[in-house]
Amino acid sequence: MSNVNINTSKSNHNIILRESMLKGFVYTGGNLLSYAQWLKRGYVITRGQKSFMKIYLWNQGGNRKILTGLFTNSQVQKTRCIELVVV
Secondary structure (H helix, E strand, O other): OOOOOHHHHHHHHHHHHHHHHHOOOOOOOOOEEEHHHHHHOOEEEOOOOOOOEEEEEEOOOOOOEEEEEEEEHHHEEEOOOOOOOOO
């Protein structure tokens, strides 16, 4: 497991939950993620999409907030994996 501070993760979850409620978006914990989080899950942002919301979230160390763009699940598509064979 990564070195993510559990309290920071819970805090970020609450920040996202609050901000999404203000926008009328139903946040389930996995349908509103950053660019990097979508990539880790095997998705890419659909061309031309802008972040659904930008909010300040705690960094992994939990010592400062960083402006983060978040994308909804309707703004992404599954990546097509290309297998490379080394000869």
